[in-house]
Amino acid sequence: MRHFIDIADLTKEEIEGLITLAEDxxxxxxxxxxxxxxxxxxxxxxxxxxxxRLSFEAAMLDLGGAVLGFSQADSSSVAKGESVSDTIxxxxxxxxxxxxRHPKEGAPLLASQRSSVPVINAGDGGHNHPTQTLADLLTxxxxxxxxxxxxxxxxxxLKFGRTVHSLITAMSCYEGVKFILISxxxxxxxxxxxxxxxxxxxxxxxETRDLECALPELDILYMTRVQKERFFNEADYIRLKDxxxxxxxxxKNTKPDLSILHPLPRVNEISVKVDDDPRACYFKQVEYGxxxxxxxxxxxxxxxx
Amino acid sequence: xxxxxxxNGIVIDHxxxxxxxxxxxxxxxxxxxxxVAIIKNVRSTKYGKxxxxxxxxxxxxxxxxLGYLDPHITVNIVRDGKVMKKMNLEPPRELKNILKCxxxxxxxxxxxxxxxxFRLVNEETCSYRCVYCEALAKGGD
Numbered sequence: 001m002r003h004f005i006d007i008a009d010l011t012k013e014e015i016e017g018l019i020t021l022a023e024d025x026x027x028x029x030x031x032x033x034x035x036x037x038x039x040x041x042x043x044x045x046x047x048x049x050x051x052x053r054l055s056f057e058a059a060m061l062d063l064g065g066a067v068l069g070f071s072q073a074d075s076s077s078v079a080k081g082e083s084v085s086d087t088i089x090x091x092x093x094x095x096x097x098x099x100x101r102h103p104k105e106g107a108p109l110l111a112s113q114r115s116s117v118p119v120i121n122a123g124d125g126g127h128n129h130p131t132q133t134l135a136d137l138l139t140x141x142x143x144x145x146x147x148x149x150x151x152x153x154x155x156x157x158l159k160f161g162r163t164v165h166s167l168i169t170a171m172s173c174y175e176g177v178k179f180i181l182i183s184x185x186x187x188x189x190x191x192x193x194x195x196x197x198x199x200x201x202x203x204x205x206x207e208t209r210d211l212e213c214a215l216p217e218l219d220i221l222y223m224t225r226v227q228k229e230r231f232f233n234e235a236d237y238i239r240l241k242d243x244x245x246x247x248x249x250x251x252k253n254t255k256p257d258l259s260i261l262h263p264l265p266r267v268n269e270i271s272v273k274v275d276d277d278p279r280a281c282y283f284k285q286v287e288y289g290x291x292x293x294x295x296x297x298x299x300x301x302x303x304x305x
Numbered sequence: 306x307x308x309x310x311x312x313n314g315i316v317i318d319h320x321x322x323x324x325x326x327x328x329x330x331x332x333x334x335x336x337x338x339x340x341v342a343i344i345k346n347v348r349s350t351k352y353g354k355x356x357x358x359x360x361x362x363x364x365x366x367x368x369x370x371l372g373y374l375d376p377h378i379t380v381n382i383v384r385d386g387k388v389m390k391k392m393n394l395e396p397p398r399e400l401k402n403i404l405k406c407x408x409x410x411x412x413x414x415x416x417x418x419x420x421x422x423f424r425l426v427n428e429e430t431c432s433y434r435c436v437y438c439e440a441l442a443k444g445g446d
Contacts, residue, residue, distance in 0.1 A: 083416055104412040106437020110419060125410045127438055192439050196426065 002300055003112035003119045007130040007166040012173045014299075018134060019141050021295040022288070029062065032294065035303055036065035042095035043069035044087065044111075045122070046102040051264060051286055052122050052131070056099045059293035063303075068094065088114045097301055099131075118300040126160030126227070132263050133166035134296060135289035139281055140220060142288065143259040149176035153214050155244050156182075156224035156269055158189040163263040164224060165193050172201045179205040180214045184243045186236070187226065211244050216253045221246070223262045223269050223282075247271040251279065261285055314339075315366060316381040316388075317358040322346055324375060325356035331370050337362065352377075369397040373404075376431065396431045399424050404433065408440035 003009070010018070025032050041060040045053050048071070057067045084102065088111045091098055098115060100108050101122040108121035108128075123129040141147055152171060154164050158181055168189075171177050179198070181189050188207065198205050208214055215221070226241045245268055246260070262270060262282040274280050298304070320328060325343045334341050339362035349355040363382065371378050372394040382390040400423040406413045413419050413435065423433035423442055433442045 084412065085416065085419075102412070103410075104415060105408065105410050105439075106412040106435070107416075109437055110412050110416060124412075125438075127410075192434065192441060196434075196439075 001118055004130060004296060004300060005109050005112055005121045006128055007133045007170045015137060018292060018295045018299060019138050022138055022291040025291050025294050031305060032063055034064035036060060036063035039065040039096045039301060041065055041067045042091045042098045043067060044098060044100045045071045046073040048072060049101055055289045056293055059290050059297055063294055063297060084110055085114045092116045097297060123162060126162050128166050129162040130166045131293055132163045133170050134292040135285050136167050136261060137170055138288040138292045139261060139285045143281055148174035150219045151178045151217050152220040152222060153180040153182055153218040154222045155211055157187045157226045158183040159187040160227055161224040168193055169197050172197055172203045177203060181205060181207045182211050182214055184240055186240060212250055215250060218258055221258060221260045225267055225269055242268055245269055246274060248273055311359050311361055311383045312386050314362050314383055315360045316383060318379045318381060319377050320356040321375050322354035322356055325358055328374060331374060332366060368394060369400060370403055372397050373400055396425055396428060400433060404442050406435040406438060406440055408438045411435060411438035411440060413437055
């Protein structure tokens, strides 16, 4: 039995296998419509979510399986003080696979240690969000036709932006990838990613505060939201929330085939006027997210076509 | 200054000068009934100055704690006045329930009875990270 807690749990070859499978599901959805019949997915969301939870549920339903779970901690026994360990031990009796989102970092790892069924990390605080990374990788693969030889700008909250950490870990396995890290000083990429991942893999990277200067060089621009829920001090959030705003003016000096990604939800960081620009890919990411989660569920349940 | 030699016991040698009390507390030596000597600022050809702890009893010493606090420490087991075993330490790969994660966002801060596990990520700097949230805890801090 395998869990999926960190993007590093998958080899490069396994990630590419999931991308291939997801693309096959996109081409032939009918062939997969009953493949998980009789299986149940529990979605345990201790923190609000729209896309990730619905994407997991849609993925399981499109595979012919069933879903159960809760969408906020208040509607579970956690409100009575139940621990993550006890919640997981209970849910194992009802479901064949679990997707968990929790505000505390490391909660999915703890869940996997207590679980008798596969556990998927659907986001743990500001730490990791590996299934979003799979969706990002599928998007990049479909837009660029490759995962190597790309210059990727990551912009906004690089400190608490869990999708950024997982994406850097995954993309740093590929040849010719360069990262441009664009953030305010207070929201710089954490040391464990800078030193543990980037330095460890000998990847080229630079840090800047200037989005406009970085834009002409980029193949991919990955925008992120400054997340209010990660700040203990509201004044800090207000000061930093509009650090970078992407609008049509800023897009004048980019490569014509730039791909703009965003894990969503967005607030102000991308003007809605950019949505119709052919370079905007963030709603395609949402679509691809469901297909890559279908592939992941199949892999962890060891279901084959 | 003269301090009696140990006949049957343990000598913890090459402690960085000034850190012997910290090690005394980490190893809970205050709970022992037997004779314990803390010798501070001993002249050392290798380190200039060092501390030494002599324990007049053979006890189980947590080598992981010592290896984490100061990998330069040596532990000598003495029987009948002779050094029977000399152990050079190295930083342990994993620390279980020795450090506590200080990241307020870590699951270990709220979940009951969860082991606090840290893994060695850099041998040179003796740096450890929490396995749950990856927060850094520096060796010897």
